[in-house]
Amino acid sequence: MTQWRGRAGVSYGYDGAGLRVKKVAGATTTRYIFSGVKVIAEYVNGAAVGSPAREYIYSGSALLATIEGSTTTYHHQDHLSVRMNTDSNGAVVGQQGNYPFGEAWYTSSATTKWRFTSYERDSESGNDYANFRYHANRLGRFLTPDPLAGRITNPQSLNRYAYVINDPINLIDPLGLSVVCNGEVCYVDVGAPDPGPGPSGGGLGSGVDSHCPGGFNFLEYVCSGGGEPADVGTGGTIPTPGPSDPEPDDGVDAGEPKEPVPPVSPCIITSEFGPDHPRGIDVTTADWRDGVAGGGPLAGYGTPVVSPVTGTVASGTDKSGANFVSVSTSGGQVWTLRHLATSSSIAPGQTVHAGQSIGVTDRSGRQSNSHVHLEVTNAEGTRIDPASLLPNCKPARRRSG
Amino acid sequence: MSRLCLLFAFFAAISCNLGGHDSRRPTSEVATEKASLPSDEDSLKAAAEQLISAIETSDAKRVLGMISRKGIEFGADNWVSYEAIEKDFQDRGIVYCEFFDTACLRDHLRKRRFTPARDIEGIRPWPASCKEILATVSGLEISTKREPTKSGQEWGQVVVRWVSPSPRSLGGSFLNFAFVREAGDWKLITDAQHY
Numbered sequence: 001m002t003q004w005r006g007r008a009g010v011s012y013g014y015d016g017a018g019l020r021v022k023k024v025a026g027a028t029t030t031r032y033i034f035s036g037v038k039v040i041a042e043y044v045n046g047a048a049v050g051s052p053a054r055e056y057i058y059s060g061s062a063l064l065a066t067i068e069g070s071t072t073t074y075h076h077q078d079h080l081s082v083r084m085n086t087d088s089n090g091a092v093v094g095q096q097g098n099y100p101f102g103e104a105w106y107t108s109s110a111t112t113k114w115r116f117t118s119y120e121r122d123s124e125s126g127n128d129y130a131n132f133r134y135h136a137n138r139l140g141r142f143l144t145p146d147p148l149a150g151r152i153t154n155p156q157s158l159n160r161y162a163y164v165i166n167d168p169i170n171l172i173d174p175l176g177l178s179v180v181c182n183g184e185v186c187y188v189d190v191g192a193p194d195p196g197p198g199p200s201g202g203g204l205g206s207g208v209d210s211h212c213p214g215g216f217n218f219l220e221y222v223c224s225g226g227g228e229p230a231d232v233g234t235g236g237t238i239p240t241p242g243p244s245d246p247e248p249d250d251g252v253d254a255g256e257p258k259e260p261v262p263p264v265s266p267c268i269i270t271s272e273f274g275p276d277h278p279r280g281i282d283v284t285t286a287d288w289r290d291g292v293a294g295g296g297p298l299a300g301y302g303t304p305v306v307s308p309v310t311g312t313v314a315s316g317t318d319k320s321g322a323n324f325v326s327v328s329t330s331g332g333q334v335w336t337l338r339h340l341a342t343s344s345s346i347a348p349g350q351t352v353h354a355g356q357s358i359g360v361t362d363r364s365g366r367q368s369n370s371h372v373h374l375e376v377t378n379a380e381g382t383r384i385d386p387a388s389l390l391p392n393c394k395p396a397r398r399r400s401g
Numbered sequence: 402m403s404r405l406c407l408l409f410a411f412f413a414a415i416s417c418n419l420g421g422h423d424s425r426r427p428t429s430e431v432a433t434e435k436a437s438l439p440s441d442e443d444s445l446k447a448a449a450e451q452l453i454s455a456i457e458t459s460d461a462k463r464v465l466g467m468i469s470r471k472g473i474e475f476g477a478d479n480w481v482s483y484e485a486i487e488k489d490f491q492d493r494g495i496v497y498c499e500f501f502d503t504a505c506l507r508d509h510l511r512k513r514r515f516t517p518a519r520d521i522e523g524i525r526p527w528p529a530s531c532k533e534i535l536a537t538v539s540g541l542e543i544s545t546k547r548e549p550t551k552s553g554q555e556w557g558q559v560v561v562r563w564v565s566p567s568p569r570s571l572g573g574s575f576l577n578f579a580f581v582r583e584a585g586d587w588k589l590i591t592d593a594q595h596y
Contacts, residue, residue: 271478273548274548274552274554274556275548275552275554275556275579275581275590276552277474277478278474278556278558278579278590278591279474279477279579279591279594280477282478314518315518316515316516316517316518317514317515317516318476318477318515319475319476319495319499319510319513319515319528320475320476320477320478320479320513321476321513321514321515322476322477322478324477324518326518338477338478339477339478348518365476365477365478365479366476366477366478366479367478373477373478375477377575377577380544380560380562381560381562381575381577382544382546382558382560382577383558383577383579385548
């Protein structure tokens with residue numbers, strides 16, 4: 001699937017996951033190769049596979065170096081953006097800075113186009129491509145509303161054009177979604193005020209993290225393919241996202257932001273703990289924020305799930321074929337999350353923190369739609385109703401009449 | 402003295418009503434009957450002991466008779482009908498094997514891509530059948546927990562713990578069963594959750 005919208009001689013092409021994989025500006029056609037949501041290579045005007053115009057090297061999510069021909073440029077970042085570039089001898093070859101809301105502050109000598117929040121700054125428009133939408137740095141705001149709804153409890157988030165609820169000193173938004181840090185954890189602020197039950201279709205980008213100054217600040221997002229579920233059902237680990245292939249030309253586009261993805265629902269219980277579901281509860285969305293701790297969206301297969309508690313991880317595949325991750329707390333509780341592929345960054349025996357990403361929903365086991373099956377046992381081996389520990393999770397509303 | 406009896410009868414009636422007995426019967430009759438019946442916790446524990454005894458003696462027919470007519474939840478979100486379990490017992494399927502036969506249980510699990518949990522101490526052993534576990538362990542302890550009635554159904558869970566050998570050597574620490582009350586009897590609605 002490719003989206004095209006054209007304007008004034010510049011066109012952009014997107015793949016099925018909504019990633020911008022192609023730019024045509026005048027006689028120059030640039031194709032982008034992604035790993036997750038990060039561009040790892042660019043090819044210009046149909047260059048051969050072995051001859052990329054530029055390659056990008058990352059350390060985690062931070063852009064570390066650009067290889068362009070025989071020249072390697074190293075990038076040095078603050079918590080938001082690249083500030084300095086050095087060559088292979090360590091000599092400074094350029095510096096760049098942005099004002100808090102993204103407007104260019106200064107540039108000197110050799111700079112990179114990866115500017116504010118490491119968004120790509122489009123020379124043709126001056127706007128920044130932020131994956132889910134475009135950021136107009138000269139206006140200090142996004143051009144289109146956040147695809148995720150705000151929360152009535154956080155009025156700033158109701159302004160869906162603002163960059164990180166107007167707090168760019170402390171917060172960062174690497175995807176063009178509303179990202180909030182609560183001191184220990186960063187999560188996409190997905191508090192839809194009146195959610196409907198059921199998954200909202202996925203479409204989140206993949207493999208990016210967000211940063212808060214100080215404390216634990218990592219959260220992964222893994223692509224669910226714009227509605228096409230990621231097949232991670234076997235083996236219990238998330239496959240490393242492969243490079244995405246650019247789509248062929250079939251239309252024209254120009255700089256207009258993409259359609260927003262639907263808002264993600266908060267924690268909805270579709271099967272309650274009881275004689276019809278005696279092991280635990282099913283949730284189609286997971287937002288533990290007002291519960292034990294942590295946070296994160298869950299919608300469709302392949303979307304990330306965070307640990308609701310702090311503890312030690314074990315993982316495997318159960319007798320009904322469901323992949324699971326269990327987290328044992330110091331108090332003896334065992335929280336088991338099923339239909340979940342373990343994140344490749346989580347090792348058995350590792351301690352995870354509440355709110356830390358531990359895996360993504362998958363198709364394993366028996367299920368008719370994407371959900372997490374959640375069980376809790378105490379130190380005596382007695383099952384506990386997980387809903388009693390997660391006040392933010394509510395049963396789906398039943399239709400009357 | 403008579404006031405004391407009336408008070409006892411009153412509370413007994415309330416208790417029996419909560420336990421699912423017919424509240425339309427005369428209070429005195431309920432009170433008398435109550436005195437001769439085990440409490441709900443006791444009856445649940447008695448059902449668990451019957452189940453364990455049936456497993457220990459490989460009495461498949463008796464185990465089958467304790468399974469709810471609506472079947473059991475075998476693993477997460479996987480209900481198996483009573484009829485399917487009957488056939489499973491005839492064919493020595495995975496449900497039967499989980500109760501009685503470790504070797505065939507593991508055969509079935511292999512086919513299902515089962516992977517034992519891995520934690521800091523490494524990969525846990527493959528699960529054993531309930532029968533083998535019960536034959537191996539000592540210091541068996543059974544506890545019950547009644548759950549709040551939902552949808553008019555009484556239900557509860559039974560946890561079987563043991564002292565030795567190390568739970569890890571059997572691939573888990575507990576056996577947990579859930580029961581529902583059907584026509585006055587406690588019936589099994591889960592397989593043995595072994596963890």
